[in-house]
Amino acid sequence: MTETSTIGPQSVMREVLEAYPGAQRALFRRYHIGGCSSCGFQSEETLAHLCQRNNDLDVEEVLEHIRDSHDQDSTVLISPLELAQLLKHESPPKLLDVRSREEWETVRIEGATLMSNPTLQEILSQWPRDAVFVIYDHAGRHALDAAAYFLGHGFTKVRCLDGGIDAWSLQVDPKIRRYRLG
Amino acid sequence: MEKLSDELAAGLRQAAREPRNMGELADADAVGTVGNASCGEMMRMWVKFKEENGRKVIDRATFQSFGCETAIAVASLATELIRGKTPTEALALKSQDLSGEIGPLPPMKIHCAELVEGALHAALDPGSSSASTEQPSLHSEGNLLDNFMSPPKPAGGLRIVLLDSPSEEKPAGTS
Numbered sequence: 001m002t003e004t005s006t007i008g009p010q011s012v013m014r015e016v017l018e019a020y021p022g023a024q025r026a027l028f029r030r031y032h033i034g035g036c037s038s039c040g041f042q043s044e045e046t047l048a049h050l051c052q053r054n055n056d057l058d059v060e061e062v063l064e065h066i067r068d069s070h071d072q073d074s075t076v077l078i079s080p081l082e083l084a085q086l087l088k089h090e091s092p093p094k095l096l097d098v099r100s101r102e103e104w105e106t107v108r109i110e111g112a113t114l115m116s117n118p119t120l121q122e123i124l125s126q127w128p129r130d131a132v133f134v135i136y137d138h139a140g141r142h143a144l145d146a147a148a149y150f151l152g153h154g155f156t157k158v159r160c161l162d163g164g165i166d167a168w169s170l171q172v173d174p175k176i177r178r179y180r181l182g
Numbered sequence: 183m184e185k186l187s188d189e190l191a192a193g194l195r196q197a198a199r200e201p202r203n204m205g206e207l208a209d210a211d212a213v214g215t216v217g218n219a220s221c222g223e224m225m226r227m228w229v230k231f232k233e234e235n236g237r238k239v240i241d242r243a244t245f246q247s248f249g250c251e252t253a254i255a256v257a258s259l260a261t262e263l264i265r266g267k268t269p270t271e272a273l274a275l276k277s278q279d280l281s282g283e284i285g286p287l288p289p290m291k292i293h294c295a296e297l298v299e300g301a302l303h304a305a306l307d308p309g310s311s312s313a314s315t316e317q318p319s320l321h322s323e324g325n326l327l328d329n330f331m332s333p334p335k336p337a338g339g340l341r342i343v344l345l346d347s348p349s350e351e352k353p354a355g356t357s
Contacts, residue, residue, distance in 0.1 A: 142329055
């Protein structure tokens with residue numbers, strides 16, 4: 001595991017991501033780097049090179065932003081109990097499920113929409129940037145990536161269900177059966 | 183600082199929010215597709231021609247995109263821009279021309295315009311080198327879109343094991 005203290009301009013992106021798991025999300029939220037296959041990066045590319053080919057970004061500023069990435073992730077999370085309360089409101093948030101279709105067909109939170117390419121296109125092109133929506137996955141990891149993707153595209157009220165549908169089952173709705181991926 | 187200017191970001195957002203010419207054109211004369219559909223970044227363009235003063239010109243063009251907001255915005259503007267042009271005139275437009283009224287894109291978003299340019303070439307000049315139907319990704323590692331749209335599946339397929347009933351192991355896709 002790469003230590004955070006050793007990360008600098010000449011660190012390759014693999015090392016940066018090992019030291020700061022939320023770095024990729026942080027990079028896209030602010031700099032639009034790493035969102036899709038064209039603006040992504042190679043694992044052996046140095047941070048300095050990545051900054052240089054993206055309009056000569058200030059490497060030190062980018063490093064500082066990456067160091068804050070964990071705190072940035074925390075602000076996006078919503079607990080299952082808080083979401084359960086929001087869903088009782090007159091205008092509940094939309095729910096987006098970013099798991100596989102197989103998982104969706106097994107268990108899902110009522111009222112959710114399964115993410116697909118057409119849904120992605122509809123969100124980017126038609127949803128207002130202040131739309132309130134909550135993204136969930138199985139245990140919370142991919143949903144954070146999805147939330148960062150939409151935040152990077154200007155959506156301001158995207159949240160991510162902390163712990164995913166697994167935590168929802170444990171804390172809110174035990175009728176939703178828990179599972180693991182084998 | 184590298185971020186898109188507020189003016190450019192607003193222009194892109196507006197164009198993506200109310201995209202023009204989005205969707206399939208049922209009676210199109212030409213169709214072109216570029217991109218990497220497996221990761222969701224793809225652009226397809228349909229073109230319909232008409233005769234005008236003895237010239238064959240583009241009557242209408244539409245698009246479908248599974249790309250980012252910028253790609254949708256540029257495609258929307260480009261399909262307006264090429265209307266009334268001959269195929270030769272349209273093919274002469276470069277990626278930096280296609281963003282139309284919102285102006286040139288910064289280097290970090292040029293790939294979005296190149297996706298549109300590629301789709302246009304694929305439709306109008308399918309034999310050209312710039313019209314390859316499957317564009318390789320320059321930087322294919324490390325992107326958020328793949329992480330949540332196409333997460334890796336274990337070898338042998340996805341297997342969902344329900345925890346509260348150990349005897350009930352459920353192979354994926356049999357529900």
